[in-house]
Amino acid sequence: MAPSYYNTRSTRDHFVEPPSLLSRVLAGLPSGLSAQIQQLWDGNSYTATSTSSPRIPRGLRHWSERWHLKRLLNLPHLLVLVWLVVLLWGERWVFQSAIKTCEWGRWERWPKDATPHHLVFLADPQLIDPHTYPGRPWPLDKFTMLHTDNYLKRSYISLQKKLHPDTIFFLGDLFDGGREWKTAHGNTDEPQWANGLRPAGEQAYVKSWNRKYGDDFWLGEYDRFGSIFDKLWNIAGPNAGPWQRGRKLISSLPGNHDLGFGANIQVPIRNRFETYFGEGNRVDVIGNHTFVSVDSVSLSAGSSPHSTKEITEPVEQFLSKVQVLKRKAVAHELSLQAGEERVLRLPHKVEELDRVNFTNLPNLDPGEGTADLPTVLLTHVPLYREKGTPCGPKREHWPPAKPPKGQNTPVFPDERNAISISGGYQYQNVLSEEDSVRLVSTIGNVQRVFSGDDHDYCEIVHAENKNTAREITVKSMSWAMGVRKPGFLMLSMWNPIDASGQSLHSSPSGHGAVSQASPTTESHLCLLPDQLSIFIRYLTLLILTLLALTIRAILTPILHLSHFADPLMETDFSLLPTTKQDTRRREEDDGNRSSNSSTSSTSSNNAQNLAPRSSAARTRSVSPAKGYGLPSSQVRFATPPLPSYGNGNGNGSWAIIDADDYYKDKSNGYASANTRAKKLPPLTVIWREFSRSIWRVAWVTVLVYLYLVYYG
Incomplete structure (x- = not known):
């Protein structure tokens, strides 16, 4: 009977990959060497998304998800786009449009x-x-x-x-x-005689002007x-x-x-x-x-x-x-x-100076x-x-x-x-x-x-x-x-x-007999x-931008809107331990991973990847490997653990997810996924959203504006 690579209790949440080529290779190596190779492999920047897709660098995957279309379609980026259009209009297009209306043929x-x-x-x-x-x-x-x-x-x-x-x-x-x-x-x-005629506003600067x-x-x-x-x-x-x-x-x-x-x-x-x-x-x-x-x-x-x-x-x-x-x-x-x-031509001849008649010299005057x-x-x-x-x-x-009634002249x-x-x-x-x-x-x-x-x-x-x-x-x-x-x-x-x-x-002429x-x-x-009008529109858009981002920041903790301020979180499986107890536990886990890897070629339950988990699974505080009887070294997430906002932690408080401490196991002080949720006050959330949204809009807009100004 063919081995089952799906856990019947949670086929929706987890997916166990069949033994990989690396597992079969490691099985034939000494345990110490295979453990070191497995540790290097577990700590590198690769992960897998499915059995049919190749391994993708985690940095590239992180970048692609960070700049996913859904993440780009948000209010700050929309305002950046609006600013770009308005700046191009005010610094370039409006001049072309104004003069185009004056073309000769019109x-x-x-x-x-x-x-x-x-x-x-x-x-x-x-x-x-x-x-x-x-x-x-x-x-x-x-x-x-x-x-x-x-x-x-x-x-x-x-x-x-x-x-x-x-x-x-x-x-x-x-x-x-x-x-x-x-x-x-x-x-x-x-x-x-001109002393004292210059306006007083200029008189104070005359000496400095003469000097500079x-x-x-x-x-x-x-x-x-x-x-x-x-x-x-x-x-x-x-x-x-x-x-x-x-x-x-x-x-x-x-x-x-x-x-x-x-x-x-x-x-x-x-x-x-x-x-x-x-x-x-x-x-x-x-x-x-x-x-x-x-x-x-x-x-x-x-x-x-x-x-x-x-x-x-x-x-x-x-x-x-x-x-x-x-x-x-x-x-x-x-x-x-x-x-x-028509040029002036004079005859070439020699004359005595006292006999020359200068009164009738040739010239070009007709x-x-x-x-x-x-x-x-x-x-x-x-x-x-x-x-x-x-x-x-x-x-x-x-x-x-306006002329009086009945007057047709100015x-x-x-x-x-x-x-x-x-x-x-x-x-x-x-x-x-x-x-x-x-x-x-x-x-x-x-x-x-x-x-x-x-x-x-x-x-x-x-x-x-x-x-x-x-x-x-x-x-x-x-x-x-x-x-x-x-x-x-x-x-x-x-x-x-x-x-x-x-x-x-x-x-x-009017009678058709004489031409005029x-x-x-x-x-x-x-x-x-109107340059002043252009500046006024810039100022109006600036006020609307601040108002829109302020309202969005206030509504973020109230309506549980997605955060713009926080980067996309991803799980790091190779964090350095911070205590001696964590060090020993880390070494034990590495040894277990090595041992499990050496026997993975003969086990039908070995896996390299897990499919995306449900929101309920993402909030568990224990490792999925423990829940399904799988070795921790053979469990991989197809997508990184996502932050749980709003009521995701069960009590309705607001949580900012730190990628270093997600799913922390409080019983043993060690995090299998090394992440945890931090609770922040609503005012802090509002300030983070407002400041970082403003910063994103500001630096892009200012750079474009300086470019347009510098190049005239």
Whole structure:
């Protein structure tokens, strides 16, 4: 009769494995040697789960059970997943989503065969530096600087990848404290008449700024600006759009935070800025439009009662010849479109110096009456307008006042919705009326004006003395400049022209008899994410996380929920004895195991594994081997003894299972399975659950957050 490997009294609880190959091998060895081999085998990291499955390393089995799906599906891990999604959204996806809504094709209204030039205006990035928040303590100032830079970088990367503009113009204020940092050469001290004009909040830091921050610091800020904007310029590729001749990034227009304002400008500081960024006064032909950039902060020094000739001379010289520069730039563009570059060629001949006529030298100016493309004026400081001129519904600070019943025109004056006509130390909200009219009339044919400085959006149409030009003041793209939703302005230009520069883009009039020029530009305000709102959502999720984990920890001992704090327990069959009596008993048991192993090949009751026991069997205080007449060396658990919680110990008290002392036999002081149950107060259980759950959520979330912050 075949031996029975199942105990009839408890086939559900135990399973006895037939003699293994190891038992048959040990049976043929001397008893001492076989005992040592059996002891090593019993103390190693292997166990068996069934007669048909191979032996699995206990460490691997422990890991697989610890990370079993049921153990992973719990509240702390669910919160970790929620945090990962929210962080990816707040640090990456929200920028991509915001800019995706601004794609060119969503708002352009050109004909299907049009090939417009795509241009983006970026205003007032104003990189945060010690000048921005002089009293802000460390590390809050570093946190603000890091997040502001990351905000600019993420917005700029998404802008390049989603929009890929052909040209980008910066409208000044690249730095926040660029005017404050001393140069390596030249005197940058304030003049005597400027003493006492600086705000008291800044005056206390002037000496420390002069001591700590100089030309090296400014160069570091220049490199910081380049690492955000210049380095990532071609992140989506260097190729321009269809029928566009290359891509341009122009950041030479200065702001009052870069140089100062009016008579307060220090010439060495301006020279340094122009050395690295280029001339602030320039003419560019882009997309068949003429862009004229004017250093308006230097121009404003002309109204000062103090001597400012050195400050205003470059811009005055530029305005005196701006018409010639415009004509030459347009002629050069037309020659390139015709396939021949227009260059100056002089005859090669030798003449006496006193006989040379310098009055009629050849030049590239085609002369008056030649083609003139639509002109766009770029200035950091907005042009003058009457006090209370409303900025329109896209202004964030204050929406337009509601007009009275029956009035269809905007309320005028609307002080809250308008740019304040005021000024102060190193700033002036708008140019003077005289400078504004002079700029528009001197440049000529100004149809659009784009400015910065105000940080918020403002769109107005100027009076006739400023050619009824439409001006848009562009929002700051930094979230630290007083606007909840920063942004930038997109400009789409399509102006097809013939060989002489005349526009071919026209539309029929209302009567269909006469054609009139169509608009050659379309603009769109693209809003960036609300960074403060993102922080508020982080804070809200943090509060909800703490609340959820607190409630779960409180309910754990009340509802007998499974513990998150305790690791999966496993039985250790080879613990070292702690007393002499335990040592002797351990040696006796090892000897019995060796003896039993040597005869296991002839016994039908030998076993290597036991199937998982029932919950009743798991709470017994005696070894299963004693209960079923089996040698202890031949009893193996297919799964480790599981902790018994709640009422498992019979009296309803809460128990934390220690793997070292489970199933301890109190009669002889020796544990066959070496484990016991420890009773803990409910408050201790709550604290363990709460603290360890918080720790699990916190360290994963913080590591992911730091990774996203470090890599911008």
